Amino acid sequence: MTPMRIPVPEHPSGRLTDAWRACVGTGRFDLALRRDYQESLALVQREIGFRHIRGHGLLSDGTGVHRPYTHRGARRVRHAFTYVDQVVDAYLDLGIRPFLELGFMPSGLASGDQTVFWWHGNVTPPASWTEWADLVRATIGHLVDRYGLDEVRGWPIEVWNEPNLTAFWQDADEAAYHRLYEVTAYAVKEVDADLQVGGPALSPGADDWLPRFADFVAARSVPVDFVSKHAYTSGPAQHVPFGVHQTLTPASGLLDQFATPRDLLRDTALAGLPVHITEFNSSYRPDNPVHDTAFHAAYLAPVVAAGGDLVDSFSYWTFCDVFEEEGVPTSLFHGGFGLLTHRQIKKPTYHLYAFLARMGDQVLARGADHLVTRDATGRVTVLAWAPVDVTGREPVPEQHQVRLSLPLGPPGTTRAFLLRSSVSEEEGNAWRAWCELGRPRSPDRRQLDVLREAAEPARRHAGVPVVAGRVELDLNLSRHEVTLVELTAVTDETPPWWDDARLLGHPAGAESA
Numbered sequence: 475m476t477p478m479r480i481p482v483p484e485h486p487s488g489r490l491t492d493a494w495r496a497c498v499g500t501g502r503f504d505l506a507l508r509r510d511y512q513e514s515l516a517l518v519q520r521e522i523g524f525r526h527i528r529g530h531g532l533l534s535d536g537t538g539v540h541r542p543y544t545h546r547g548a549r550r551v552r553h554a555f556t557y558v559d560q561v562v563d564a565y566l567d568l569g570i571r572p573f574l575e576l577g578f579m580p581s582g583l584a585s586g587d588q589t590v591f592w593w594h595g596n597v598t599p600p601a602s603w604t605e606w607a608d609l610v611r612a613t614i615g616h617l618v619d620r621y622g623l624d625e626v627r628g629w630p631i632e633v634w635n636e637p638n639l640t641a642f643w644q645d646a647d648e649a650a651y652h653r654l655y656e657v658t659a660y661a662v663k664e665v666d667a668d669l670q671v672g673g674p675a676l677s678p679g680a681d682d683w684l685p686r687f688a689d690f691v692a693a694r695s696v697p698v699d700f701v702s703k704h705a706y707t708s709g710p711a712q713h714v715p716f717g718v719h720q721t722l723t724p725a726s727g728l729l730d731q732f733a734t735p736r737d738l739l740r741d742t743a744l745a746g747l748p749v750h751i752t753e754f755n756s757s758y759r760p761d762n763p764v765h766d767t768a769f770h771a772a773y774l775a776p777v778v779a780a781g782g783d784l785v786d787s788f789s790y791w792t793f794c795d796v797f798e799e800e801g802v803p804t805s806l807f808h809g810g811f812g813l814l815t816h817r818q819i820k821k822p823t824y825h826l827y828a829f830l831a832r833m834g835d836q837v838l839a840r841g842a843d844h845l846v847t848r849d850a851t852g853r854v855t856v857l858a859w860a861p862v863d864v865t866g867r868e869p870v871p872e873q874h875q876v877r878l879s880l881p882l883g884p885p886g887t888t889r890a891f892l893l894r895s896s897v898s899e900e901e902g903n904a905w906r907a908w909c910e911l912g913r914p915r916s917p918d919r920r921q922l923d924v925l926r927e928a929a930e931p932a933r934r935h936a937g938v939p940v941v942a943g944r945v946e947l948d949l950n951l952s953r954h955e956v957t958l959v960e961l962t963a964v965t966d967e968t969p970p971w972w973d974d975a976r977l978l979g980h981p982a983g984a985e986s987a
Contacts, residue, residue, distance in 0.1 A: 476875065476877070477875055477876075477877055478877070479877040479878065479879050479946065480839070480841065480877065480878050480879065481879045482838050482839040482846050482878055482879060482880050482881060483838055483839065483881070484838075484881040484943075485838075486836035486837055486838055486848065487837055487838065487839070487840075488837045489835050489836060489837060490782065490833065490834070490835045490836070490837050490845075490847055491782030491783070492525075492782070492835075493781060493782030493785060493786055493787050493788060494778045494781060494782055494788060494827070494830060495522065495523060495524050495525060495827075495830075495831070496524070496525050496526060496750075496786065496787035496788075496789075497524060497525065497526040497527065497528055497573050497750070497752065497787045497788075497789035498518070498524040498526075498527055498528075498789055498790050498792070498793045499527075499528055499529060499752075499753055499789050499790060499791035499792040499793065500527050500528065500529035500792050500793060500794065500797075501529055501530075501792060501794070501796060501797040501798055501799070502529055502530050502531035502534065502536065502591075502593060502595070502798070503529050503530065503531040503532045503534070503536070503537055503558075503561060504531060504534075504536040504537050504557055504561065505529075505796050505797075505798070506560075506561040506564055506565070507557060507560060507561060508796060510796060511794060511796040512564050512568070513818065514793070514794045514795075514796060514818060515527075515564075515565075515568050515570070515793070515794065516568055517818050518793050518794070518824075519568045519569050519570060521828050521831065522827050522828055522831045523569070523831060524570055524793070525570065525571060526570065526571050526572065526573040526629070526630070526787075526789075527565060527570050527571070527572060527573060527793070528572070528573035528574075528575055528632070528752055528753075528789055529575065529792070530575060530577060530578065530591075530595060530635055531577070531578060531593070531595055532558070532574060532575060532576060532577065532613070533576060533577060533578065533579070533580055533609065533613065534577070534578045534579075534580065534593070534595045534596070535580060535581050535594070535596075536557075536593060537557045537558055537561075538554055538556065538557055539553055539554060539555060539557075539558060539580065539609070539613060540553065540580035540582055540583055540609055541553070541554050541582070542582040542583070551582075551605065551608070551609075553609065553612040553613065553616070555613070555616050555620075558613070558616075558617075559620065562617070562620075562621065566621070571625075571628060571629055572629050573629065573630050573632065573750075573752065573789070574629055574630065574631045574632065575632045575634070575635055575675070575752075576610060576613075576631060576632065576633050576634065576658055577595070577633075577634045577635050578590070578595035578596050578597055578635075579596040579597065579598055579599070579600060579606075580596070580609070581594075581596050583600050583601060583602065583605055583606060583609065584596040584598045584599075584600065584601060585598045585599050585600060585601040586598035586599075586644060588644050590641050590642060591798075591799045591800075592798065592799075592800065592801045593798065597641070597642050597643055597644055598644045599644065599647075599650050599653075599654060600654075603653070603657050606654075606657060606658070606661075607657050607658070607660070607661040608661075610657075610658050610661035610662060611661045611662075611664055611665055614626070614631070614661075614662055614665045614669065615665050617629075618665060618666065623666055626666075626669065627666065627668050627669055627670070629670070630670045630671075630672065630699075630700060630750065631662055631669060631670060631671045631672070632671075632672060632673055632675050632702050632750075632752060633654065633655045633658045633659065633671065633672070633673040633674070633675070634651065634654060634655075634673065634674070634675055635675050636675055636676060636677040636704065637651040637654075637674060637675070637676075638674075638676050638677055638679075638680035638683055639677050639680075642677075648683065648686065651674065652687070652690045655673050655674065655687075655691070655696065656691075656694060656696045658671070659671045659696055659697050659698070660696070660697070662697075663697050670699040670700060671697060671698070671699055672698055672699050672700035672701060672702055672747075672748075672750070673687070673698070673701075673702055674687050674701075674702070674703075675702045675703065675704065675752055676702075676703040676704065677703075677704050677706075678703075678704060678705060678706050678731055681703075681734050681738060684701070684703070684734075684735060684738045684739060685738055685739065685742060687744075688739055688742035688743055688744045689742070691743065691744070692742065692743035692744075698744060698747065699747065699748070700747055700748040700749070700750055700786075701735050701739065701744055701747050701748070701749050701750070702749075702750045702751070702752045703731075703734070703735055703749075703751060703752075704751065704752060704753040704754065704758075704791075705728050705731035705732060705751050705753070705754040705788070706728075706753075706754065706755060706756070706757065706758050707722050707723045707724070707725065707727045707728055707756055708720040708721070708722055708756055708757035708758065708759070708762070709721035709722070709723075711759060711762075716761065717761040717762065717763060718757075718759050718761055718762050719762065719763075719764075720757050720759065720762055720764075721864075722756055722757075722764070722773070722864040723864065724864055725756075725773050725774060725776055725777050725862075725864075726776070728754060728774075728777045728781075729776075729777060729780060729781065729784060731751075731754075732749075732751055732754075732781055732784040732785045732788060733784050735749045735785075736749060736784075748786040748787075749784075749785045749786055750785065750786055750787045750788075750789070751781075751785050751787065751788035751789060752787075752789050753789060753791040754777075754781075754788050754789065754790065754791060755774075755790060755791045756770060756773060756774070758791065759800070760792070760795075760797045760798075760799055760800060761800050763905070765821070765823065766821050766904075766905040767822065767903075767905055767954075768822045768897060768898050768899045768902075768903050768905075768906070768953075768954040768955070768956075769862055769954045770821075770822060770823050771821075771822035771823045771825065771826040771859075771897055771954070771956045772859045772860050772861075772862050772954045772955065772956050773862045773864070774823060774826060775826055775857070775859035775956050776842070776843075776859065778826060778827070778830055779830075779840070779845040779857060780840070790823075790827070818926070819904050819922070819925050819926050819929050820904065820929045820930075821904065821905065821929070822897040822898075822902060822903060822905075822956065825895075825897045825902055825931050825956070826897075826956050829857055829895065829956065829958035830857065832855065832958060832960065833845070833847045833849075833855045833857060833958075834847035834848045834849030834850070834853065834854075834855055835847065835849065836848045836849065838854070838880075838881070839878075841876075843858055843859055843860070843861065843874065843876055844856060844857065844858040844859075844876050844878070845857045845858075846878065846880065851962075852882070852883055852884065852962075852963060853960060853961065853962050854880055854881070854882055854945075854960075854961040855958065855959065855960050855961070856876075856878065856880070856947065856949070856957075856958070856959040856961075857956070857957075857958055858876045858949050858951060858956070858957050858959070859951070859955070859956045859957075860874040860898075860951040860952070860953060860954055860955045860956075861874060862954060870953055870954070871953070872952065872953055873950055873951065873952065874950075874951040874952075874955075875948065875949065875950055875951070876947075876948075876949040876951065877946075877947070877948050877949070878946075878947045878949075879944050879945075879946055879947075880944060880945045880946075880947055880961060881943055881944055882940050882943065882944065882945050882961055882963055883943060883963065884963065885943065887940045887943070887963040887964075888939065888940050889937055889938070889939060889940060889963075889964040889966065890937070890938050890939075890940050890945055890961050890962060890963055890964055891935065891936075891937060891938075891961070891962045891964050892935060892936045892937070892938050892945075892959060892960070892961055893933065893934075893935050893959070893960045893962075894933065894934045894935070894957060894958070894959045894960075895931040895932070895933050895957065895958045896931055896932045896933075896934075896955055896956070896957040896958075897931050897932075897955065897956055897957075898932075898951075898952045898953065898954055898955035898956070899952065899953050899954050899955075900952065901931065901932035901952075901955075902928075902929060902930060902931040902932060903928065903929070904925045904926075904928050904929035906928070907924060907925055907928035907929075908925060911924065911925075937964065938961075940963070945961055947959065947961075
C-alpha cells in the first residue's frame with residue numbers, strides 16, 4: 475500500500491540543536507598519543523566537527539600525572555603533565571576540546587588494587603583524600619596555566635565514571651562516591667569558581683541515584699554545574715571468542731533514558747541544570763559487531779534526529795576503533811564509528827553523523843522515519859531511514875517508502891538540483907564487503923582499497939521540477955537504508971546558443987539518420 479504524501483510546511487517549526495555534535499566519546503586518554511588515532515580524529519573533525527571529546531583514564535597510570543617518591547624519608551608527590559599536554563595540544567589543533575572525566579585512581583594513591591579493563595584502571599577510593607584534592611587542583615590548575623582560564627572554563631569537568639557499577643567504583647559505594655564528588659568539586663572550584671563541574675555519570679539502571687545525589691549536594695551546598703548519565707539499550711553479553719552478541723531493546727528506549735534526569739530532578743535543587751549524556755550507543759561493548767552494520771545506522775537515526783530536544787548533549791561511544799577496553803583488537807571491525815585504524819574505512823553510523831552535519835538548522839518537519847530541515851541559503855535537506863526490527867525475527871520489508879511535498883524557493887523557481895547519499899545493506903557498507911571478502915584478519919593493500927571504496931555512500935543526482943514552489947519527493951528506501959537528500963534551487967545559466975542535439979556536430983535542426 476502506497477503511503478500518503480506528507481505536505482511539509484513552508485515555515486520552520488523550530489531549530490535543530492547541535493546537541494548531537496557537542497561531544498563524542500573516545501577510548502582511554504593516552505590513546506590519543508598514537509598517530510592513527512590523531513589521523514582518525516582529523517577525519518572526523520573535517521567531515522563532522524564535534525566540539526568536545528570525552529574518555530577514561532586522564533589520571534590513570536598511563537598518563538603518568540601522579541608520581542609519588544620519597545626524599546629524606548618523607549613521602550612526596552610530583553605532578554607531571556607531559557602526556558596530558560601532548561594529548562590536549564593535539565585535540566585543540568584539531569578543533570576539539572576536552573570534556574574532562576576525572577578518573578581513574580593512580581595506583582600510587584589508591585586504597586586498593588581493584589582495576590577495570592586490560593590496562594588496569596584503578597577503581598578504588600583514594601588512600602588520602604587530601605592527596606586526591608591536591609592532584610585535582612594541580613591538574614586543573616596546570617590546564618588553566620597552559621591554556622588560559624577563559625578556554626578551560628569551557629571544558630566540562632565530570633567526576634568519575636559509572637560509580638553505580640562495582641566494575642567502576644569499589645562496591646558501588648554510593649556514600650563513598652558522594653564524598654569523592656564533594657572533595658573533587660571543591661578542589662575544582664578552588665582553582666576557579668566558574669569552572670564547570672558535574673556528575674554523577676551513571677550507567678543505565680541506576681536512576682534512583684539521581685534524586686539522592688541531588689539531596690546530598692543540596693544538604694551540603696556542594697557545587698554542581700551539570701548532571702550527567704549514560705544510555706544504552708543492550709542486554710547481557712553473550713560471549714563468543716573475541717567478541718560478544720547482545721539483545722537490543724527498541725531505540726526509543728534511548729530517548730526515554732535521555733529524558734530521565736530532567737523528569738527525576740524536576741523538584742530538586744538540580745532542576746534546570748544542563749543534562750549531558752556522556753555516553754550513549756546500542757551496546758557499550760567495543761567487541762559487539764552490531765556497531766559495524768547498516769542496521770545500526772538505521773537503528774540510531776531516530777535518536778540522533780530527536781535527542782537534542784531532551785538533553786544538552788549526547789556523546790556517541792566511541793568515535794574510533796582505536797579503542798581497547800577488552801584488549802588489543804583481534805578483528806578488523808572493532809567498536810567505533812569507523813575502521814579508522816586501517817586508513818579510515820568508515821561505517822554506516824559514521825555516515826549517519828556526516829549526513830546530519832550537512833543538514834540545516836531550521837526544522838520544517840519531523841516524522842517517525844524522516845527529518846526535514848532548511849538552511850540560511852534556502853537549501854532543503856531530508857534525512858530518512860528505514861525501520862528496523864530489534865528481535866531479528868520479524869521480516870523487515872525490503873522496501874520502505876517516504877513521500878513528501880517539500881517547499882523550495884525563492885518564488886519563480888522552476889528547477890532544483892537533487893543530490894542523494896545513501897548507506898544500506900548493499901551500499902556504503904564496508905562490513906558487508908569485508909564479509910564477502912571472507913573476513914580477512916589482516917587485509918592486504920588491495921583489499922583495504924576495496925573496503926575504502928565500498929564504505930563510501932552511494933550518490934545519485936538529478937534535476938527535478940519545482941511546481942508552485944514545491945518538489946514532490948518519493949524515496950524508496952531499501953532494507954536498513956539511511957539516506958540524505960539535498961535540494962537546491964537552480965538558476966539556469968545555459969547560453970541561448972547551446973543545443974544538446976548538436977553535441978556530435980550535427981547542424982542545428984538536422985534530423986538524425
